[in-house]
Amino acid sequence: MGVYILKRIMTIIPIFLIATLLTFGMIHLSPVDPAEAYLAAANIQPTEELLEQTRQEFGLDKPLLVQYINSVMKISQFDFGVSYVTNKPVWEEVSSRMPATIQLTVGSLIIAILASIPLGFLAGIKKNSGIDHFSRFLSFFGASIPSFWFGYLLIFFFSVKLDLFPVEGIGTWKHLVLPAITLALPLIALYTRLLRASVLESLEEPYVLFARTRGIHEKKIMGKHVLRIAISPMITGLGMNLGKLMTGAIIVEAVFSWPGFGRYFIEAVFNRDVPVIQCYVLLAAGLFLISNLIVDLIQMYIDPRISRKGRQFQ
Amino acid sequence: MLHTKNKKLVLLISVMLLILSTVLLGCTSESVEQEEADASSETSESTNMITFSWPRDIGEMNPHVYNPSQMFAQSMIYEPLVSYQDGGELEPHLAESWDISEDGKEYVFNLRQGVKFSDGSSFNAGIVKKNFDTILDNRERHSWLGFVPLIDQTEVVDEYTFKFTLTEPYYPTIQELANVRPVRFLGEAGFPENEDTSKGVEQPIGTGPWVLEEHKVDQYATFKRNENYWGELPSVERIKVNVIPDAETRVLAFEKGELDLIYGEGVINIDAFNQLKSTGSYESSISEPVATRILVMNTNREMLSDIQVRQALHYGFNKEAIVEGGTSGLEEEADRILSTNFPYASNVDATTVDYDVNKAEQLLDDAGWKLPEGKDIREKDGKPLEIELMYNSAESIQKTMAEALQSEWAKIGVKLNIDGVELPTQVERFNKNEFDMNFYSTSGAPYDPHYFVNIVATEGFGFVEAISSYPNKDELLSQIAAVQQSTDENERQELYTSILGSLQEQGAIVPISYIKQIAIYQKGVSNFTFPANRDEHPFTGISIEE
Numbered sequence: 001m002g003v004y005i006l007k008r009i010m011t012i013i014p015i016f017l018i019a020t021l022l023t024f025g026m027i028h029l030s031p032v033d034p035a036e037a038y039l040a041a042a043n044i045q046p047t048e049e050l051l052e053q054t055r056q057e058f059g060l061d062k063p064l065l066v067q068y069i070n071s072v073m074k075i076s077q078f079d080f081g082v083s084y085v086t087n088k089p090v091w092e093e094v095s096s097r098m099p100a101t102i103q104l105t106v107g108s109l110i111i112a113i114l115a116s117i118p119l120g121f122l123a124g125i126k127k128n129s130g131i132d133h134f135s136r137f138l139s140f141f142g143a144s145i146p147s148f149w150f151g152y153l154l155i156f157f158f159s160v161k162l163d164l165f166p167v168e169g170i171g172t173w174k175h176l177v178l179p180a181i182t183l184a185l186p187l188i189a190l191y192t193r194l195l196r197a198s199v200l201e202s203l204e205e206p207y208v209l210f211a212r213t214r215g216i217h218e219k220k221i222m223g224k225h226v227l228r229i230a231i232s233p234m235i236t237g238l239g240m241n242l243g244k245l246m247t248g249a250i251i252v253e254a255v256f257s258w259p260g261f262g263r264y265f266i267e268a269v270f271n272r273d274v275p276v277i278q279c280y281v282l283l284a285a286g287l288f289l290i291s292n293l294i295v296d297l298i299q300m301y302i303d304p305r306i307s308r309k310g311r312q313f314q
Numbered sequence: 315m316l317h318t319k320n321k322k323l324v325l326l327i328s329v330m331l332l333i334l335s336t337v338l339l340g341c342t343s344e345s346v347e348q349e350e351a352d353a354s355s356e357t358s359e360s361t362n363m364i365t366f367s368w369p370r371d372i373g374e375m376n377p378h379v380y381n382p383s384q385m386f387a388q389s390m391i392y393e394p395l396v397s398y399q400d401g402g403e404l405e406p407h408l409a410e411s412w413d414i415s416e417d418g419k420e421y422v423f424n425l426r427q428g429v430k431f432s433d434g435s436s437f438n439a440g441i442v443k444k445n446f447d448t449i450l451d452n453r454e455r456h457s458w459l460g461f462v463p464l465i466d467q468t469e470v471v472d473e474y475t476f477k478f479t480l481t482e483p484y485y486p487t488i489q490e491l492a493n494v495r496p497v498r499f500l501g502e503a504g505f506p507e508n509e510d511t512s513k514g515v516e517q518p519i520g521t522g523p524w525v526l527e528e529h530k531v532d533q534y535a536t537f538k539r540n541e542n543y544w545g546e547l548p549s550v551e552r553i554k555v556n557v558i559p560d561a562e563t564r565v566l567a568f569e570k571g572e573l574d575l576i577y578g579e580g581v582i583n584i585d586a587f588n589q590l591k592s593t594g595s596y597e598s599s600i601s602e603p604v605a606t607r608i609l610v611m612n613t614n615r616e617m618l619s620d621i622q623v624r625q626a627l628h629y630g631f632n633k634e635a636i637v638e639g640g641t642s643g644l645e646e647e648a649d650r651i652l653s654t655n656f657p658y659a660s661n662v663d664a665t666t667v668d669y670d671v672n673k674a675e676q677l678l679d680d681a682g683w684k685l686p687e688g689k690d691i692r693e694k695d696g697k698p699l700e701i702e703l704m705y706n707s708a709e710s711i712q713k714t715m716a717e718a719l720q721s722e723w724a725k726i727g728v729k730l731n732i733d734g735v736e737l738p739t740q741v742e743r744f745n746k747n748e749f750d751m752n753f754y755s756t757s758g759a760p761y762d763p764h765y766f767v768n769i770v771a772t773e774g775f776g777f778v779e780a781i782s783s784y785p786n787k788d789e790l791l792s793q794i795a796a797v798q799q800s801t802d803e804n805e806r807q808e809l810y811t812s813i814l815g816s817l818q819e820q821g822a823i824v825p826i827s828y829i830k831q832i833a834i835y836q837k838g839v840s841n842f843t844f845p846a847n848r849d850e851h852p853f854t855g856i857s858i859e860e
Contacts, residue, residue, distance in 0.1 A: 040738060050454075085382055086374075087513065097532065152562055160570045167567040168558055170533060257558045259532030267370075267382075272738060 008296065012289050019285035020075060023278050024068050035060060037272035038084045075282065081275035083268070090279045094261050100170055101260030104252070105245045107180035108187070109238070115184070116191035120234070121227055123192065124199025135192045142189025151182040151255040168257035179256040183249060187241060191234050198230040205229075232303055239295025243288035361860045363536075363552035364839065364853070366575040367564050371557050372535045375518035375526050377498040378449055378511045385494040385849040387555065390524035390537055391432075392498035395423055395442075396491045398760035398847040400602075402657035404488050408437065408499065408521065409476075418483025418801040425474040429544045431501035432525045433517075439476040443468050444509070445499045446478065452512045456496050460768060460798065461487040483799045485806060486764035489657070493760060494849040523548050524853070532557055549857040565590065568834070575835040575842070577852050579604070582832075584642040590834055597835050600644065601844035603653040603828030605758025607645065607711075610776070611822045613783035615750050617699060622681035624821035628667045630674035631722040637827040640714040644832065648825035651818050656762050658810035664818055674726045685727045692727035700729040703751040704743060707734030712753045715826070747779040755829060760847045767794045767813055777823075784820050 027034070035054040055061045059070060074081070080090040123135040158178060159167045165174050202208065203226060211221045250262035261280075268276035373383035377392040395409040406412075409423040429437040446468045449456055456462040464480040471477050480487070491497055500511060501519030518526045523545065524537040537553045556573065558564045565586045567573050576582055591598045611618045611627070618624060637647045649666050652659040683692040683699050692699040703719065705712040716732040723730050735743070744752050757765050770777040771794040781787055790813060797809040817823050831844055833852065838859035845852050 037738075040741075152566070155563065155566050160566055163570070167570055167572055168556065168563055254560045255563055257533075257556070257560065257563060259530075259557070263532065263559055270737070271381075 005297065008293055012293065015289060016282075016285065017072070019282060020072055021068070023281045023285075024071060026281075027274060027278060028064065032272050032274070034058060034274045037274055040272070080279035080282075083276050084273045085268070085271050090275045093264065093276070094279055094283065097259060097261035097264050100258060101246060101249055101253070101262060103170075103176065104179055104183060104249055104258055104260060105242070107176050108183035109242070109245065111180050111184040112187035112191060113238075115188045116195060116234075117231070119188070120192040120195025121199055121222075121230075124196040124230070125203070125222055125226075127200065132196070135196065139189040139193045142185045145185070147182055147186065148251050148255050150185055151178070151252060154178045154182060155255075170259055179252050179258055182255070183245065183252045187245075190241075191237060194237055195230060195234050198233050199226060202226045202230040228302060232299060235295055235298055235302070239291045239298075240288075242291035242294075243284060246284070246287050362550055362858065363554055364550050364574045364856065364858050365554040365556060365572065366577060367556045367558040367567065367573050367581075368578070369557075369559050369561075369564075369581065371532050372529065372555060374514065375529075376511060376515045377500050377520065378445075378452075378496045380455075380495065383495075386851040387526075387535065387537075388498070389494045389522070389847075389850045390553070390853065391518055391520035391522045391526060392494075392500065393520065393522045394492050394494075394498055395425075396488055398489070398492035400846045401655050402489075402759070402846075404492060407492075412488065414488075414801075416801070418485065418799070419480045420477065421480070421487060422471065422475060422477045425476060426544065427474055429521050430542050431503075431519050431521055432540050432542065433501055433503050433519050434542070435501050435503065435519075437499065437521050438473050439470040440473075441499060441502060442476045443470050444502075444505070446497070448505070448509060448511045449496050451510060455512070459490050459493065459496070460484055460764070461490050483801055485798060485800055489760060489764065492847060494847070524553065524851075527552070546855075548853065549855075550853070553853055561586070568596075571836065574839050574858060575833065577831070577833040577835075579829065579831050579848075582834075584644045584832075587644070587832055587834060588642060595837070597837060597839065597842075599833050599842065599844070601831040601833075602655055602846075603646065603648075603758075604831055604848040605762075605829045606648050606651060606653060606756045607826045607829055608648075608651060608754050608756065609824040609826055610744075610752050610754050610780055611824065612747065612750055612752075612780045613822050614747060614779055615701075617701060618750065618822070619783035620681050621821060622677045623683065623699075625667075626674040626677035626681070626726070627723065627728065628821055628824055629670045629677065630726045630728070631719055632669040633667075633826065634669070636715055636718045636722070639718060640711050641827065645711075645827035645829060648828045651814055651823055651825050652756065652763055652766065653828050656759065658763055658807055659814065661807065661811050662814040662818075663811070664815070671726060678726065678728075683727070690724070690727060691729045698729060699727065700731065701750045702731045702733055703753075704733050704735055704740055704749045705753050706737050706740050708737065715753070744776040745774055747776055749776075752776075753826075758829070758848050760849075763810060763814065764798065767797065767810075770794065770817065781817070781820070781822050784816075784822070786816060786820075790816060 033051075035051045035058065038054055038058070039050060052061075059067060062070075078091050080094075082088065083090050083093060086093065119131070119135045119138070123129075123132040126132060155167055155178065158164045165178050169175050208221060208226065211225060212218075249258075249260060250266060252258065253260045253262040254266070265276065265280045267273075268280070368384065368386070370382065370384060372387035373381070375387060375391055376383060377388055393408050395407060396404050396412075397407040399405050406426075408426055408429060410426050411424045413422045414420070415422075423442075425437070425439060425442065431437060431441075435441075446465070449462065450465060450468070453463060461480065461484050464482060464484050466479045466481045469477045469479075499521060500515060501517075501521075504515045504517050504519040505511065506514060506516055521544065523540050523543045525540045527536045527538040529535040534557060535555045537555070539548050539551050541547070556567070558567060561582045564573070564576060565582055568576055568590070587598070590596055611624055613619045613624075634647045637645055650659065650662060650664040652662070654660040678692055678699075682694045684694070685692050703716050705716045707713065713734060716730075716734075720730040720732055740752065743749050744754070756762055769775045770781065771791050772778065778791070781790070784790065793809050793813050797806055797813065800806040800809060818825070831848065833842055833844065835842055839856065840859075841855045841857050842852065843855060845854070
């Protein structure tokens with residue numbers, strides 16, 4: 001078991017290296033000249049001489065391979081360079097904004113799980129009932145409404161009209177409610193449908209029939225067996241979306257003035273702040289890798305058949 | 315059995331560890347500070363406070379740096395020697411008076427006495443020199459400001475007299491001293507150990523009416539009244555700046571009453587502004603022109619090198635309708651490159667160009683651009699009259715105006731291709747002269763007119779190449795050089811009248827509209843006035859019902 005986890009962690013390293021290579025390549029292929037972007041951000045009129053000086057300062061005049069190795073060495077020590085705009089270390093800026101984004105993401109993930117598991121499960125075992133119709137409506141609604149619009153609607157009704165929550169800002173749990181719901185809605189839509197389909201599929205499996213013939217209580221069949229098997233695709237989906245949530249919080253952060261790193265990143269794009277963009281892309285890659293690893297481990301825990309299957313091929 | 319349970323336990327623990335490590339990755343000491351700050355902000359909530367919103371964080375409160383520090387906030391803490399007032403009047407501020415030598419090179423300032431920094435230290439010639447010297451250590455960065463590269467030496471004459479010498483006369487010096495940055499004054503205790511403020515300051519200590527009390531990055535900042543302020547004490551005790559990046563959210567927060575004031579340029583959608591105004595529940599005002607939106611035609615392009623074509627295009631669009639439609643009535647149709655409330659700009663002759671399609675067609679016919687039978691686009695020597703207009707795709711006003719121009723000019727047989735680009739690309743292509751037509755905004759108060767004419771004459775900003783077909787280009791450039799060095803007021807006025815008049819007459823720089831600031835505030839707020847300097851804070855004299 002421990003060996004398996006170690007192996008999984010080891011595979012992250014080459015994938016992450018590929019990610020660094022891709023980001024490095026993208027930045028060097030893009031038409032933006034980092035030296036020029038730096039001078040523009042510093043409000044300095046670029047001259048050839050200054051550009052040359054800046055390139056030397058950033059080591060941009062060295063061969064590409066040397067630049068790449070240098071950047072990987074630095075990144076491995078969490079040194080993403082200095083922002084062109086604020087002149088502060090990028091990692092410092094990003095990590096100081098991370099708690100807000102994590103708070104928002106985890107909040108919406110919890111809401112998504114609490115809403116979609118009961119809803120999807122009940123819709124599955126009570127096909128074509130009222131709750132099934134409701135879940136269908138919610139899924140269409142959640143999948144089709146743009147999140148910024150849904151955010152405005154929530155603010156308009158629950159904050160401006162009913163005065164239940166503040167419009168913007170961070171601090172208390174009240175500040176978190178509306179943005180977390182906004183961010184969770186598309187997930188709820190997706191997972192409710194996913195779980196429902198997978199519950200319906202599981203109900204057709206022979207083990208349900210066997211369990212019934214063995215006289216096991218219906219509640220136990222559903223709760224202990226069907227749900228446990230059916231939830232597996234949903235967990236995979238959650239893992240894929242954890243990274244997406246973090247990086248996709250940008251719009252919600254803007255609408256609710258949430259001080260997370262999504263907003264910081266948007267400004268960086270407008271300012272062509274290359275080190276920040278690079279840090280963000282790598283961070284997103286890292287998040288995807290870690291969340292996939294977490295999901296794999298949870299899967300193994302819930303459904304031991306997966307690891308057994310894995311071992312068969314070893 | 316035990317074995318499998320153990321396995322599960324290992325799995326469970328490693329999962330928990332991984333989740334925890336992801337979460338903890340970002341949770342530094344910051345979160346603790348946050349709680350403390352939240353607690354203190356609740357207690358500091360006072361009634362005599364104005365809450366307003368700004369799209370971005372105020373940034374580092376250092377008087378000598380640029381973006382991302384926000385100018386309105388810098389101007390609350392730090393003050394200039396000279397202040398820019400309505401109509402471009404330059405009035406004494408931290409300097410009570412000044413003398414300029416006959417040759418225009420020596421500037422002597424008599425500093426105001428009894429001014430204290432917010433930490434109690436006194437404002438004198440020594441600290442003025444110290445600020446000047448750290449600015450001059452970064453000359454390159456500040457060289458966009460004409461007088462900075464010319465400063466030869468700075469000198470403390472006596473405790474309240476400061477003097478600097480320029481290498482050559484440069485009349486806009488006094489006006490440039492009114493800018494929000496970089497020539498404003500940081501107190502002694504604010505200087506870092508190596509005395510170089512370009513990398514940061516120790517504490518934001520200024521002489522201004524406000525003191526930074528609390529700052530939560532990307533959330534809010536509160537400013538407290540400086541109780542030792544030398545000038546008139548503000549009647550409001552605190553100003554709170556909420557960072558709200560989204561314009562719609564700003565409107566919603568205002569409607570809910572979380573904000574007392576919304577102020578600035580382009581801070582909310584104009585339709586939302588008009589809608590809020592129409593409810594009658596709020597007060598609103600619109601400022602005097604602070605800058606001009608212009609259309610620049612590149613006379614380096616063959617088609618646009620002909621003055622008749624440029625004039626035809628000018629006659630060929632309904633400016634009034636385009637400005638009204640594009641800005642929902644906020645901006646005002648402009649007939650001049652600089653509106654008359656700018657220094658030296660009131661005497662400039664500007665012939666009004668009235669919308670006249672027939673005249674436009676006549677001019678194009680005369681220039682040899684004829685409409686071939688059965689075609690919609692004029693041609694000359696087999697080449698169609700096709701022009702490209704570049705605009706900033708993120709700016710809806712530019713986009714709407716570009717589309718309107720496209721349809722207007724199609725009526726006179728001109729094909730306009732519109733090209734929406736990002737702002738950095740727009741600036742880059744303009745500077746490199748890679749455009750046919752482009753939208754541009756003048757820098758406005760307090761930078762013009764000298765900054766605008768200077769940009770027109772300087773290589774690398776796009777204008778000097780764009781006006782290359784002007785028959786009097788050389789004369790214009792020498793006049794612009796002369797005006798900066800002029801020491802005689804009358805001569806200077808004459809030069810400006812001639813330069814601005816000629817730039818406009820040649821028709822490559824077409825004024826479109828005057829840009830204005832808006833303010834909307836709750837009924838309890840009174841005495842709101844717009845600053846004459848567009849970058850300054852608007853809180854002078856403001857008050858709120860408790």
